[in-house]
Amino acid sequence: MPRKTAARPNGASGARPGAKPHARAVQGGPSGAHPAKQPVRVRVARPAAVGQSAPRHRTSASGLRAALIAFGFLLVFGLGAGYAFFWRDVQVTVNGASTSVRIGTPLDSFLEDNGYFGVAPGHLLSIGGNVITEDGGTRATVTFDGRSVAADAWTSEHLGDGSSIEVGPGADVEEGHTEETVEVAPQIEKQAGGAIQFVSQWGRAGKKTVWTGEVSGEQVDREVLEPAQNMVVSSLNVHPEGEGKYIALTFDDGPSGYTQRILDILAEKGAKATFFNLGSQVVGRPALAKAVLDGGNELASHTNQHMNLPDCDRDTLRSEISTSFDAIEAAVGSRPQMIRAPYGAFTDVEWARAGDLISCNVLWNIDTLDWKRPGAQAIVDGVLSGAYNGAIALMHDGGGNRDQDIEALPAIIDGLRAQGYELVTVSELMATDSRFPREVVEGAVKMPEGAVLPAA
Ligand code: NI
Numbered sequence: 001m002p003r004k005t006a007a008r009p010n011g012a013s014g015a016r017p018g019a020k021p022h023a024r025a026v027q028g029g030p031s032g033a034h035p036a037k038q039p040v041r042v043r044v045a046r047p048a049a050v051g052q053s054a055p056r057h058r059t060s061a062s063g064l065r066a067a068l069i070a071f072g073f074l075l076v077f078g079l080g081a082g083y084a085f086f087w088r089d090v091q092v093t094v095n096g097a098s099t100s101v102r103i104g105t106p107l108d109s110f111l112e113d114n115g116y117f118g119v120a121p122g123h124l125l126s127i128g129g130n131v132i133t134e135d136g137g138t139r140a141t142v143t144f145d146g147r148s149v150a151a152d153a154w155t156s157e158h159l160g161d162g163s164s165i166e167v168g169p170g171a172d173v174e175e176g177h178t179e180e181t182v183e184v185a186p187q188i189e190k191q192a193g194g195a196i197q198f199v200s201q202w203g204r205a206g207k208k209t210v211w212t213g214e215v216s217g218e219q220v221d222r223e224v225l226e227p228a229q230n231m232v233v234s235s236l237n238v239h240p241e242g243e244g245k246y247i248a249l250t251f252d253d254g255p256s257g258y259t260q261r262i263l264d265i266l267a268e269k270g271a272k273a274t275f276f277n278l279g280s281q282v283v284g285r286p287a288l289a290k291a292v293l294d295g296g297n298e299l300a301s302h303t304n305q306h307m308n309l310p311d312c313d314r315d316t317l318r319s320e321i322s323t324s325f326d327a328i329e330a331a332v333g334s335r336p337q338m339i340r341a342p343y344g345a346f347t348d349v350e351w352a353r354a355g356d357l358i359s360c361n362v363l364w365n366i367d368t369l370d371w372k373r374p375g376a377q378a379i380v381d382g383v384l385s386g387a388y389n390g391a392i393a394l395m396h397d398g399g400g401n402r403d404q405d406i407e408a409l410p411a412i413i414d415g416l417r418a419q420g421y422e423l424v425t426v427s428e429l430m431a432t433d434s435r436f437p438r439e440v441v442e443g444a445v446k447m448p449e450g451a452v453l454p455a456a
Pocket of ligand 1: 252253302306343
């Protein structure tokens with residue numbers, strides 16, 4: 001609603017309160033005197049015969065008085081006219097429509113008194129682009145005599161005769177923010193499809209700037225200063241280079257009461273295998289773990305308690321791996337780095353949480369399904385029919401009755417040899433394929449200085 005400097009229709013300005021000083025100055029004047037008449041009346045009223053000097057004095061005094069009165073009148077008239085001139089109403093144009101306003105009215109008062117001519121204010125936006133308050137932006141967008149005038153300059157602009165004002169909706173304003181530089185954790189890129197998984201590129205942290213909204217608390221990434229280097233986990237099947245044919249037999253879940261008989265068969269046949277022992281089993285049978293190594297076989301970890309690792313939290317996962325290494329090291333004097341995760345379950349998360357602890361995770365290409373106890377011949381047939389150069393076969397020397405494995409093993413070894421295979425350990429198998437890094441083959445992987453694990 002219009003208030004003190006409200007624009008009014010043309011011709012209505014004379015009635016407004018602001019025009020009073022104007023009206024009084026022009027019509028009333030100082031006591032309503034008529035300076036043109038008073039000196040005449042004075043001259044007529046004074047007789048010239050009273051004395052020579054007296055009339056002259058009287059004439060002189062009355063002339064001075066008349067001059068003062070005239071001067072006073074002119075002064076007041078001049079002030080009144082000036083006042084009227086400087087406080088007169090003028091016509092301005094707002095969004096194409098003419099309106100009347102007292103000259104010199106500040107732009108901010110004019111806009112406020114006229115309700116910003118109905119335009120909506122802009123929003124206050126968060127740094128994420130969400131509306132924090134509907135009216136927290138600028139109140140209006142104003143063009144004054146062709147110039148765009150920001151809100152903070154409205155007070156210093158004054159309306160004059162013929163001023164032209166365009167008033168549009170307010171602009172959105174973004175909240176304030178703070179900026180900080182933070183580290184960017186690497187991501188993990190895990191390939192799939194191979195029996196042996198290992199880190200082929202370690203992750204390195206990057207840097208980025210992040211804005212935090214002062215009102216909303218929202219956080220927005222602004223600029224990548226230094227990209228992170230992702231951790232890459234390769235997944236390869238072994239493809240032996242050269243002329244030989246190689247295959248690796250593996251035994252899980254031991255050591256157990258069956259392990260020595262399996263070791264005896266291997267020794268008798270002059271063959272090697274790889275044993276993925278449970279740390280918890282090694283603690284009770286350290287001599288069997290040592291016998292595995294002494295027979296020229298490879299000893300690796302099947303974790304400590306055979307938990308499904310994706311169900312473990314970070315600490316439990318790392319403990320399941322390192323505790324098994326500790327147990328093996330205590331039993332045999334050397335510390336392995338190779339694992340076979342129970343059920344083969346080792347996802348991106350496990351790599352991100354514990355990839356620094358291991359050299360590789362070894363799965364299998366031939367599953368004998370021996371744990372189903374399908375009969376010794378089925379186990380033999382499973383290996384011999386599935387064999388190919390570079391394959392890894394899964395069997396068990398613990399976790400249940402392994403009589404069928406023991407019964408099948410001599411025929412498996414003989415049958416593979418008849419097909420031209422050399423039975424080697426998993427590390428020896430990897431060594432036949434130059435795509436496997438030497439530190440992975442040798443179980444001597446160390447996360448480099450400055451490398452970091454992905455966030456998980
Ligand atoms: Ni197992």
